[in-house]
Amino acid sequence: MAGYGGPGGRTGRAGRVGRLRPLNRPKPVHVVPSDGGSPARLRVKGRVRRVESILETWRIDDEWWREPISREYFSILVEGGGHLTVYRDLVEGRWYLQPD
DSSP states (O other): OTTOOSTTSOOOSSOOSSOOOOSSOOEEOEEEEOTTSSEEEEEETTEEEEEEEEEEEEEEEEOTTSSOEEEEEEEEEETTTEEEEEEEETTTTEEEEOOO
């Protein structure tokens, strides 16, 4: 079978068997928070965009026994009608854009 990458099979053009690539990897983003800590403005692709509304927020605290993960997520609408998901890493104190 052409392109089949299973055991004993061919791998097609890429020539890589079993290589995993992360999907939707978060990217650092510059966020200006409001007084309450939620995002008020952010810079996306070199353009500052105002947050028109916050649709949903949630928090994840996990893996405390290994390396702590503590994040506060925001599903937002930005000026011009775009929908984005951003989070603040509460361990690092940095903001990230989470691609959909």
